[in-house]
Amino acid sequence: MSQRLIGLLLDALWETLAMVGVSCFLAALVGIPLGVVLLVTQRGHIAESPLFNRVVGALVNATRSTPFIILMVAIIPLTRLIVGTSIGTWAAAVPLTLAAIPFVARLAEASLREVDPGLIEAAQAMGATPRQIVAKVLIPEALPGIVAGMTITVVSLIGYSAMAGAVGGGGLGDLGIRYGYQRFEGEVMAAVVVVLIVLVSLVQWAGDRLARQLNKRLTAKQAAAI
Amino acid sequence: MGHLSLSAVSKIYDDHGAPVTALSGITLDIADGEFCAILGHSGCGKTSLLNMVAGFESPTSGSITVDRQAVTGPGWERTIIFQDYALFPWANIRDNVAFGLEMKGVPPAERRRIVDHHLSLVGLAAFAERYPHQLSGGMKQRVAIARALAVQPRVLLMDEPFAALDDQTRRAMQGELTRIWQQEKKTVVLVTHSIDEAILLADTVVVLSRHPGRIKRIVPIGLDRPRDEDDPAYAVLRKELRALIHDEADPI
Ligand SMILES: Nc1ncnc2c1ncn2[C@@H]1O[C@H](COP(=O)(O)OP(=O)(O)O)[C@@H](O)[C@H]1O
Ligand SMILES: [Mg+2]
Numbered sequence: 392m393s394q395r396l397i398g399l400l401l402d403a404l405w406e407t408l409a410m411v412g413v414s415c416f417l418a419a420l421v422g423i424p425l426g427v428v429l430l431v432t433q434r435g436h437i438a439e440s441p442l443f444n445r446v447v448g449a450l451v452n453a454t455r456s457t458p459f460i461i462l463m464v465a466i467i468p469l470t471r472l473i474v475g476t477s478i479g480t481w482a483a484a485v486p487l488t489l490a491a492i493p494f495v496a497r498l499a500e501a502s503l504r505e506v507d508p509g510l511i512e513a514a515q516a517m518g519a520t521p522r523q524i525v526a527k528v529l530i531p532e533a534l535p536g537i538v539a540g541m542t543i544t545v546v547s548l549i550g551y552s553a554m555a556g557a558v559g560g561g562g563l564g565d566l567g568i569r570y571g572y573q574r575f576e577g578e579v580m581a582a583v584v585v586v587l588i589v590l591v592s593l594v595q596w597a598g599d600r601l602a603r604q605l606n607k608r609l610t611a612k613q614a615a616a617i
Numbered sequence: 618m619g620h621l622s623l624s625a626v627s628k629i630y631d632d633h634g635a636p637v638t639a640l641s642g643i644t645l646d647i648a649d650g651e652f653c654a655i656l657g658h659s660g661c662g663k664t665s666l667l668n669m670v671a672g673f674e675s676p677t678s679g680s681i682t683v684d685r686q687a688v689t690g691p692g693w694e695r696t697i698i699f700q701d702y703a704l705f706p707w708a709n710i711r712d713n714v715a716f717g718l719e720m721k722g723v724p725p726a727e728r729r730r731i732v733d734h735h736l737s738l739v740g741l742a743a744f745a746e747r748y749p750h751q752l753s754g755g756m757k758q759r760v761a762i763a764r765a766l767a768v769q770p771r772v773l774l775m776d777e778p779f780a781a782l783d784d785q786t787r788r789a790m791q792g793e794l795t796r797i798w799q800q801e802k803k804t805v806v807l808v809t810h811s812i813d814e815a816i817l818l819a820d821t822v823v824v825l826s827r828h829p830g831r832i833k834r835i836v837p838i839g840l841d842r843p844r845d846e847d848d849p850a851y852a853v854l855r856k857e858l859r860a861l862i863h864d865e866a867d868p869i
Contacts, residue, residue: 507703509699509701509703510703510705512671512673512691512697512699512703513697513699513703513761513764514716514720515672515673515691516671516672516691516692516693516695516696516697516765516774517693517696517716517717517720517764517765517768518691518692518693518717518721518768519717519720520720523720527716527720528705531705531707531708532706532707
């Protein structure tokens with residue numbers, strides 16, 4: 392492999408990691424609390440507020456059902472407002488974050504919904520407030536599921552970031568299109584695909600491992616105590 | 618403190634538009650420190666009754682008070698024990714028992730003292746650092762009892778707490794519960810479909826009828842504890858309760 396190709400790949404990899412890292416972090420920051428809100432404001436849940444729930448749910452669904460490429464173009468004014476430009480890696484992070492938030496929210500909501508209602512009732516009967524139930528019961532119990540959901544999100548974002556690259560976001564997708572597709576440099580295209588495969592596999596492996604550890608942490612802790 | 622009073626309590630569920638009367642006209646007074654068993658067939662509204670006292674559901678009509686204060690929602694003065702324990706799997710036994718105290722904002726040193734006392738009370742002091750999945754069903758239920766008592770509730774509610782246990786463990790747990798109750802002197806409302814469990818444990822047995830659930834009879838159990846199934850008076854009570862319950866069997 393030529394020195395030039397390695398340089399190109401490293402730059403592109405860094406851009407992809409930056410785009411995905413930032414948008415994933417922000418999406419978790421907003422999406423997980425949003426998932427909590429979507430669940431607990433449901434009718435019959437610990438902070439029920441059906442109207443609010445319906446409005447937030449509709450917003451989440453609307454964002455989720457907008458194709459990413461359209462979302463990216465539609466929010467260009469917002470992107471300009473936030474990062475000052477609509478082109479480049481950081482500009483691509485804005486639509487990526489916005490697309491990932493409802494995705495994370497729904498995945499988090501699904502994991503939180505799995506929590507045994509008996510645990511919530513037991514906590515309520517011991518005087519736990521809705522806030523305490525979220526922090527002390529729902530999140531700890533749903534944590535392995537939330538981690539698994541974040542893994543899925545990172546993998547999807549790597550895919551989306553390649554798409555963002557196509558409109559000037561940089562990163563691996565951009566590299567593949569510019570050299571592999573437009574200039575017919577098959578070697579670059581192949582290298583990009585290999586790097587993407589390795590990246591996704593690594594993320595999946597690490598995410599699975601963490602989720603498993605969280606699930607097993609009880610046994611591990613206990614093994615140490617005996 | 619722990620006088621529980623139900624006044625003309627009814628519960629009507631909405632089953633896809635069709636009203637289902639689960640309970641009707643339940644008026645009941647349970648004195649402070651009394652052990653009351655609610656006895657009835659499956660489907661007669663026992664769980665509905667307990668859920669309303671716990672504050673998870675509200676009565677369709679009527680009112681529930683504890684020490685003259687209306688029940689408007691769940692609260693630590695009425696803790697509940699379920700058949701499937703509902704322990705927090707990610708927390709060890711000590712942290713499970715400490716949960717309610719933490720919610721109440723009890724300072725750590727005092728929390729520790731109260732938790733130690735309750736772990737000893739249920740005979741699990743040596744298991745404080747274990748996790749729920751490492752305990753047998755009987756031990757898990759002891760943890761649930763310790764956890765429910767640790768917050769010093771006025772009323773302890775139990776919904777068929779020993780139904781998932783094998784015969785031998787259930788008997789042991791019934792003995793344990795009697796001992797704990799004699800020591801702690803709490804108001805207890807225990808829901809069961811077992812005639813023997815009701816006679817073994819309770820001061821009063823409230824027999825419910827089905828469709829809708831109404832109070833059929835309130836039977837005082839005047840026997841000394843621990844109770845002996847070979848006692849002739851026990852046999853008389855069992856016969857009386859069996860006749861009351863038998864009436865309610867499905868006419869098939
Ligand atoms: N959430 C509900 N919606 C509709 N019907 C219910 C609901 N909960 C209980 N019921 C009905 O109320 C009756 C009493 O139920 P339950 O209180 O669970 O009885 P038990 O605990 O004595 O078995 C049953 O006929 C049951 O089908
Ligand atoms: Mg029941």
